[in-house]
Amino acid sequence: MNLQEKAISYKEDVIKSIQEAVRIKSVEEAPLPGKPFGKGPAEALKYFLQLGESMGFEVKNFDNYAGHIDFGSGEETIGILGHVDVVPEGEGWSHPPYAGEIGDGKIFGRGVLDDKGPMITCLYAMKAIKDSGLKTDKKIRMILGANEESGWGCMDHYFGKLNMPHPELSFTPDSTFPVTFAEKGIMQVVLKKNYEDSENIKIKGGNAFNSVSEKAFLEISEDSGKIILDYIDSFNKDKDYKLEVEKKSGNIIFTSNGKSAHASRPDKGYNAISALMKCISESGYKGGPLEEIAKFFSEKIKMETNGASMDVNFEDKDSGELTLNIGMISLEKNSLEISFDIRYPVTIEKDSVLDGLEKNASEFGMEMEVVGGKDPLYIPRDHFLVKTLMDVYKDVTGDLEAEPIAIGGGTYARAIKNCVAFGSLLHDQEDNMHQKDEYLEISKIDTWLKIYTEAIYKLAK
Structure with a gap:
């Protein structure tokens, strides 16, 4: 039995483990003693580490911020980075979001694609290499974070506070195939303004910076x-x-x-906040803060996803155009907050984006606060890591015309040096990460196992 066949022999175990992992609702909550991101992420991290331990690997939990699973030894380390937390489930699922139900050849559940399914698959790929008795010259280390979707405090703790060493080469299965050589810069910004006469109006919409808003609400008097x-x-x-x-x-x-939809591809969704404001503006509503907020949207946001009306529609050859997503809005107790998630091209300076946002926000008396972000990532196409992973992808899939890609998503590849996103979405898989009825076609697991087993082995030998 060759290595790929060995990996596929674990397919039923992979399915079962993905279902078990998905049943843990690992959305970030208020911190608890010893659980910095709440109960769910801590339980999901524990599950992965126990699964790794049951396979004979060495595991360690770092204060429920992060953990790692080690196999082999060597002066150099190959890293596999992924996360166990998930975004909130939202509404309208036809299958329970935390049940791991199987129907029509698919596993349904929040996290089956982002990122529990791919990380479970990579863990079984490590097991296949171990059980095959193949020699590797480098240590293989799976690094698991519990806070990727809402702040990266996990990586700050692991690589920052604890000063854990960076692997020499790494990948994260948290994007699309083939290899992601460039990731746009990420910026999360909140526009704020206080009003004196808005207590009879409430606006609420969205639940995360990095998701297109699926619901938005306005409560106002009948008159x-x-x-x-x-x-x-x-x-x-x-x-x-x-x-x-x-x-x-x-x-x-x-x-x-x-x-x-994911904020990196807002054009794939339909923003409920922007639509609500468009309706208010077109209705001819007059009076008070609501008229001004609707006017701001009609002039500066519209239904655009590239920030053109905010003067930030930058673009470059390697990574494409900037995207701007309105993730959340809140007007309560006279306080307005509008939350933006922006993905800007890899060759564009961050200050150029900030200048455009601040200029347009100030026209409406809004203050701007940058609350998060990540610098762009760029690994040359001819880098050993990119070339090796591209070769594996082509050999397994037969897709000889494939080229490295650039994305707007933000992956753990930015957390360390010499890391790229590698999969997990194949070209014929629907990208429903961060959406209702997130699902994984069971037939894709075979290809995932083949690709990841070969990739890990070739990097480590």
Whole structure:
């Protein structure tokens, strides 16, 4: 039995382990003693480490921030970086998001693609190499974080506070195949403004910077909201995602429906926040903060995803155009916050983006705060790591025309030197990460196992 056949022999175990991992709701919550990201991420990290230990690997938990699973020895280390936390599930699932149900040849659940499924597969790839008795000259280390989706505090703790060594070469299975050689810069920005007369209005939308808002809500008095109510039917005409209306205790609640997508590809979704503001603006609503907020959106945001009206629609040859996503909005107790997630091209200076945002926000008296971000990543196409992984991908899939790609997503490849994203999405897989009914086609696991087993072995031997 060759190495790839050995890996595929574990397929049923891979399926079972993915289901078990998905059943742990590992969305970040309020910290608990010894659990910096809450109960779920800590339990998911424990699950992975126990699974690795059961395979005969050495494991270590670093304060429930991160953990690693080691196999082999050598002066150099090959790293596999991934995360056990997931984004919130959202609404509208046809299968329970944390059950790992199988239907129509697919495993459904939050995290089957991002990133529990790929990391389980890589762990069984390590097991295949170990059980085959093949000699490797380098240590193989799987590094697991518990906070990738909401801050990277896991990597800051592991590589920063604890000063753990960087592997010499690494990959993360948290993007698409073949090899991601460039990742856009990431910037998370909040625009803020305080009002004195908005207590009778509430706006709420979105649940994360890095997801296109699927729901947005406006609560307003019946008298004030009548003009919007009268316009709803016209706005909804011929639209797939409509606004709904509910009357409650003398108020009208407008619910805007959208389609979630990852913030790196906002064009794949439909932003409920932007749609709500478009409706308010087009209705002719006048008066107070709501008119101003709607005007800001109609002039500076629109339904765009490239930031053109904010004067930040930069573009370059290697990584394409900038993307701008409105992830969240809140107007409560006279305080407005609008949360942006921006992915900017690898050759563009961050300050150029900030200047455009600040200039346009200031026209509406809004203050800007940068609350997070990551610098761009760029590994040359002719780098040994890129070339080796490309060769493995081509050999296994037969896709000889494939070329390295650039993405807007932010992966752990940015956390350390000499790391790239490698898979896990194949070219014929639907990208439904961060969306409802996230699923993994069971038939793809064979290819995943072949690719990752060969890649790990070739890098480590």
